[in-house]
Amino acid sequence: MRLSRYFLPTLREPPREAEIVSHRLMLRAGMMRQEAAGIYAFLPLGLRVLRKIEQIVREEQNRSGAIELLMPTIQSAELWRESGRYDAYGKEMLRIQDRHEREMLYGPTNEEMITEIFRASVRSYKDLPLNLYHIQWKFRDEVRPRFGLMRGREFLMKDAYSFDVDEAGARHSYNKMFVAYLRTFKRLGLTSIPMRADTGPIGGDLSHEFIVLADTGESQVFCHKDYLGMAVPDEKVNFDDIAGLQKTVDQWTSLYAATEDMHEPDKYAAVPADAQVSARGIEVGHIFYFGTKYSLPMKAVVATADGKEVPVHMGSYGIGPSRLAAAIIEASHDEAGIVWPEPVAPFKVALLNLKQGDAATDGACDQLYAELTAKGVDVLYNDIDERAGAKFANADLIGLPWQVMVGPRGLAEGKVEIKNRKTGEKEQMSPAAAVDLLGR
Amino acid sequence: MRLSRYFLPTLREPPREAEIVSHRLMLRAGMMRQEAAGIYAFLPLGLRVLRKIEQIVREEQNRSGAIELLMPTIQSAELWRESGRYDAYGKEMLRIQDRHEREMLYGPTNEEMITEIFRASVRSYKDLPLNLYHIQWKFRDEVRPRFGLMRGREFLMKDAYSFDVDEAGARHSYNKMFVAYLRTFKRLGLTSIPMRADTGPIGGDLSHEFIVLADTGESQVFCHKDYLGMAVPDEKVNFDDIAGLQKTVDQWTSLYAATEDMHEPDKYAAVPADAQVSARGIEVGHIFYFGTKYSLPMKAVVATADGKEVPVHMGSYGIGPSRLAAAIIEASHDEAGIVWPEPVAPFKVALLNLKQGDAATDGACDQLYAELTAKGVDVLYNDIDERAGAKFANADLIGLPWQVMVGPRGLAEGKVEIKNRKTGEKEQMSPAAAVDLLGR
Numbered sequence: 001m002r003l004s005r006y007f008l009p010t011l012r013e014p015p016r017e018a019e020i021v022s023h024r025l026m027l028r029a030g031m032m033r034q035e036a037a038g039i040y041a042f043l044p045l046g047l048r049v050l051r052k053i054e055q056i057v058r059e060e061q062n063r064s065g066a067i068e069l070l071m072p073t074i075q076s077a078e079l080w081r082e083s084g085r086y087d088a089y090g091k092e093m094l095r096i097q098d099r100h101e102r103e104m105l106y107g108p109t110n111e112e113m114i115t116e117i118f119r120a121s122v123r124s125y126k127d128l129p130l131n132l133y134h135i136q137w138k139f140r141d142e143v144r145p146r147f148g149l150m151r152g153r154e155f156l157m158k159d160a161y162s163f164d165v166d167e168a169g170a171r172h173s174y175n176k177m178f179v180a181y182l183r184t185f186k187r188l189g190l191t192s193i194p195m196r197a198d199t200g201p202i203g204g205d206l207s208h209e210f211i212v213l214a215d216t217g218e219s220q221v222f223c224h225k226d227y228l229g230m231a232v233p234d235e236k237v238n239f240d241d242i243a244g245l246q247k248t249v250d251q252w253t254s255l256y257a258a259t260e261d262m263h264e265p266d267k268y269a270a271v272p273a274d275a276q277v278s279a280r281g282i283e284v285g286h287i288f289y290f291g292t293k294y295s296l297p298m299k300a301v302v303a304t305a306d307g308k309e310v311p312v313h314m315g316s317y318g319i320g321p322s323r324l325a326a327a328i329i330e331a332s333h334d335e336a337g338i339v340w341p342e343p344v345a346p347f348k349v350a351l352l353n354l355k356q357g358d359a360a361t362d363g364a365c366d367q368l369y370a371e372l373t374a375k376g377v378d379v380l381y382n383d384i385d386e387r388a389g390a391k392f393a394n395a396d397l398i399g400l401p402w403q404v405m406v407g408p409r410g411l412a413e414g415k416v417e418i419k420n421r422k423t424g425e426k427e428q429m430s431p432a433a434a435v436d437l438l439g440r
Numbered sequence: 441m442r443l444s445r446y447f448l449p450t451l452r453e454p455p456r457e458a459e460i461v462s463h464r465l466m467l468r469a470g471m472m473r474q475e476a477a478g479i480y481a482f483l484p485l486g487l488r489v490l491r492k493i494e495q496i497v498r499e500e501q502n503r504s505g506a507i508e509l510l511m512p513t514i515q516s517a518e519l520w521r522e523s524g525r526y527d528a529y530g531k532e533m534l535r536i537q538d539r540h541e542r543e544m545l546y547g548p549t550n551e552e553m554i555t556e557i558f559r560a561s562v563r564s565y566k567d568l569p570l571n572l573y574h575i576q577w578k579f580r581d582e583v584r585p586r587f588g589l590m591r592g593r594e595f596l597m598k599d600a601y602s603f604d605v606d607e608a609g610a611r612h613s614y615n616k617m618f619v620a621y622l623r624t625f626k627r628l629g630l631t632s633i634p635m636r637a638d639t640g641p642i643g644g645d646l647s648h649e650f651i652v653l654a655d656t657g658e659s660q661v662f663c664h665k666d667y668l669g670m671a672v673p674d675e676k677v678n679f680d681d682i683a684g685l686q687k688t689v690d691q692w693t694s695l696y697a698a699t700e701d702m703h704e705p706d707k708y709a710a711v712p713a714d715a716q717v718s719a720r721g722i723e724v725g726h727i728f729y730f731g732t733k734y735s736l737p738m739k740a741v742v743a744t745a746d747g748k749e750v751p752v753h754m755g756s757y758g759i760g761p762s763r764l765a766a767a768i769i770e771a772s773h774d775e776a777g778i779v780w781p782e783p784v785a786p787f788k789v790a791l792l793n794l795k796q797g798d799a800a801t802d803g804a805c806d807q808l809y810a811e812l813t814a815k816g817v818d819v820l821y822n823d824i825d826e827r828a829g830a831k832f833a834n835a836d837l838i839g840l841p842w843q844v845m846v847g848p849r850g851l852a853e854g855k856v857e858i859k860n861r862k863t864g865e866k867e868q869m870s871p872a873a874a875v876d877l878l879g880r
Contacts, residue, residue: 007507007572009561033557035512035519036544041557042510044572050510067447070482070490072475072594073513073577074534074546079475091539094514096546098593099531099581104476106514106536106546117473117481121449132447132484137513137577141539154512 001347002369003382007044009033010394021216022329023148025338029398031325038145038153045398046325048346050156053321053328054135056187056343057158064180064239066131066160071113073137077103079112082298092140106139111294111316114161118312119300125165128302128312129173133160135321149326150218150282160317165304167291170313174206174289175245177317179233181210181285182252186232188324189341190331192284193227195257209259210285214331217280222268224255225275259283282327289315338399339422347380349438350395354388354407365406368416368431375439396421404434441787442809443822447484449473450834461656462769463588465778469838471765478585478593485838486765488786490596493761493768494575496627496783497598504620504679506571506600511553513577517543519552522738532580546579551734551756554601558752559740565605568742568752569613573600575761589766590658590722600757605742607731610753614646614729615685617757619673621650621725622692626672628764629781630771632724633667635697649699650725654771657720662708664695665717699723722767729755778839779862787820789878790835794828794847805846808856808871815879836861844874 010030017034018024026032031046042050058068074096080086086105094106107113114132122130135158145153162173178194185192190212197209211221213228233248256271258264259281268276295301295311304310325344332339342348349372353365362383369381380400382391388407395403403419410416415428418437429437450470457474458464466472471486482490498508514536520526526545534546547553554572562570575598585593602613618634625632630652637649651661653668673688696711698704699721708716735741735751744750765784772779782788789812793805802823809821820840822831828847835843843859850856855868858877869877 036516039512039514041512044507044509047508047510067484068487069484070487072479074479074594076476096536154514
């Protein structure tokens with residue numbers, strides 16, 4: 001993409017309203033814009049990141065056997081009366097009356113609707129297990145939205161719902177999501193640690209939060225340091241292997257790990273002192289097993305092998321891709337700006353023309369752009385007529401993994417300069433070598 | 441995808457509430473489910489179609505130079521007061537009060553918001569032309585939602601907005617979208633005809649609807665038959681070629697073409713009798729040029745080359761991917777079910793195991809499934825234990841372009857049967873030949 005044809009409204013000044021670094025950097029880097037309190041437009045650069053996160057989340061859901069569908073944002077209040085949550089859910093639920101004065105709401109989550117879809121068509125244990133997910137906008141009317149995407153009102157959520165004939169099956173479904181989440185966060189370039197969690201308004205017996213460590217995280221967490229290097233199953237993991245998944249989950253839950261809310265200082269004290277990690281963390285995923293909490297009142301039942309009707313055992317599993325965009329920045333930035341992990345970077349390469357209008361420099365840049373693009377590399381080509389210093393600062397701010405700097409001085413020696421955004425390392429090489437390196 | 445692990449709740453009986461064929465078939469084929477009046481969940485099969493349509497729309501928007509972003513669904517009423525449309529827009533706008541009693545709304549369209557985004561950062565003619573689009577859920581509170589996705593309340597819309605320094609530039613931007621739309625509908629397997637249209641609540645001077653011909657279409661349309669075979673620019677079309685695009689648009693607007701609303705019987709009478717086409721049509725796209733209607737009241741101005749400030753000239757351009765899913769079915773179905781054009785088919789191949797449980801048949805199917813999948817072909821493998829007749833009927837209903845039927849009788853001769861869903865033609869061939877044919 002040529003910057004001259006793109007829409008990247010970066011800001012020179014840090015915006016005053018932004019209290020945390022991800023919020024500040026997303027606004028400054030032209031990734032998003034606030035349209036109302038806690039409601040943001042994703043500008044083109046931000047949308048590219050969001051879509052990459054979404055796609056990794058989707059691939060790992062699919063790998064685990066979950067099936068994607070898409071539920072609407074607006075729901076009928078009737079449905080929530082069936083579960084009893086319409087009155088129980090507080091003011092965070094955005095309640096709406098349509099033109100016929102029917103009570104509707106903007107879905108903050110979808111347990112009721114997915115249970116309705118399930119009960120309309122599934123009758124037998126033979127159709128189980130089933131895990132249905134969607135990636136859809138949600139709304140929670142936070143009393144004081146803040147911190148940008150970290151606590152917005154309209155946000156993107158992947159929510160999955162599992163259905164099993166009994167608790168043992170549901171436990172395996174839970175373990176599948178547990179492992180899928182470990183894999184998802186790892187692919188996003190994050191170190192995540194599952195921590196036993198409160199079940200809150202979703203309810204249920206068993207729940208884990210996935211916490212990402214970041215110096216600027218929202219809350220204090222405590223864990224054993226062995227989590228930091230613990231192996232995450234690779235892409236060959238067999239999601240049908242009940243015992244194998246249980247072993248992985250056992251390993252990932254055997255050591256001490258707790259958020260502030262669930263912290264037990266005496267148990268933490270039993271962790272060897274040199275293995276105690278007390279750090280800041282950000283919640284990026286939350287999984288629940290809640291048994292028959294929704295299937296009982298909503299009459300979602302299946303026939304078992306011996307012909308009895310039983311309510312299905314359910315779990316729900318959430319990841320917020322929009323929140324993750326912010327969390328990744330919290331975990332990966334420096335003084336100069338964002339440092340994108342390559343899998344979620346909006347473009348892989350920033351190509352900087354250091355003397356726009358100089359025929360030789362323009363020509364070399366155009367050729368590099370064409371060759372990299374032909375190799376399938378996403379390049380943001382800064383072909384704007386502005387001074388080199390502004391281009392350097394802008395490239396550091398938006399944080400693409402690689403910068404290629406092309407100017408008359410280097411070209412005179414047949415060289416361009418490659419900079420690795422993360423390490424800051426620079427190297428001179430021929431344009432052909434640069435294409436070779438970055439096109440891998 | 442193995443059907444035994446998928447979620448495809450087809451219906452035996454045509455649902456009573458469905459008045460038109462696309463609505464009936466989408467419900468019967470397990471593509472969607474109504475969650476409230478005019479509000480649908482896309483079940484897995486329907487979502488695959490929606491995503492394929494969306495992707496083709498996206499690719500053609502990108503090819504024309506439009507830039508994707510994503511605006512939120514919930515908007516502030518303030519914004520719409522600036523343009524004067526908050527009061528002007530009727531009850532179709534879903535109005536919402538949040539917990540702090542601020543007036544919000546679920547966006548039915550985004551002219552105001554995109555103008556706000558534009559004016560916040562663009563100052564100069566040098567940053568133009570600019571065309572920004574998003575693909576996002578919209579809500580229009582229809583008094584009587586009906587016809588399934590054809591007139592739903594919550595629907596997916598691609599809406600693009602162009603910004604130019606003057607009318608001549610805006611005309612070129614309009615022509616780009618005109619050509620992008622021709623290409624989009626062609627790629628979707630549709631015959632579309634642009635027809636001069638009323639500008640309605642969007643306002644403006646110039647507008648075309650794109651109408652797809654379908655026997656079961658919603659309204660009567662009248663046109664010259666030469667439109668039916670008119671060439672659509674191929675993918676090498678140069679969107680920067682002002683004169684070239686104008687020539688294409690002139691060609692596509694030179695002959696008579698009108699919807700019922702805009703029909704002029706005396707002009708139509710001037711079309712040679714053997715060239716008169718009177719048919720049913722479905723609106724699938726609508727483009728507008730409306731000059732400074734929003735930029736003037738909302739003060740979206742840019743500096744011209746000679747330093748003056750002028751309000752930008754704008755256009756907006758809509759395609760509804762969810763409506764298109766229904767329109768494609770209206771244009772392509774038969775007595776037995778849907779007939780998907782290959783580019784939007786949810787899977788390319790239905791693999792039917794005609795004797796589930798027979799070791800040889802299961803083995804041959806498993807191998808075909810593995811080989812086709814390895815070639816990147818999307819296969820829906822019916823591995824359910826049900827009779828062959830039900831599998832045939834189901835495959836015809838969901839309408840995948842190709843069916844591969846595998847049974848013991850054919851296998852005894854080393855053959856499987858391939859059926860083309862559209863033509864009904866069947867052919868016996870070896871499994872290897874089938875993989876070769878379908879893997880192309």
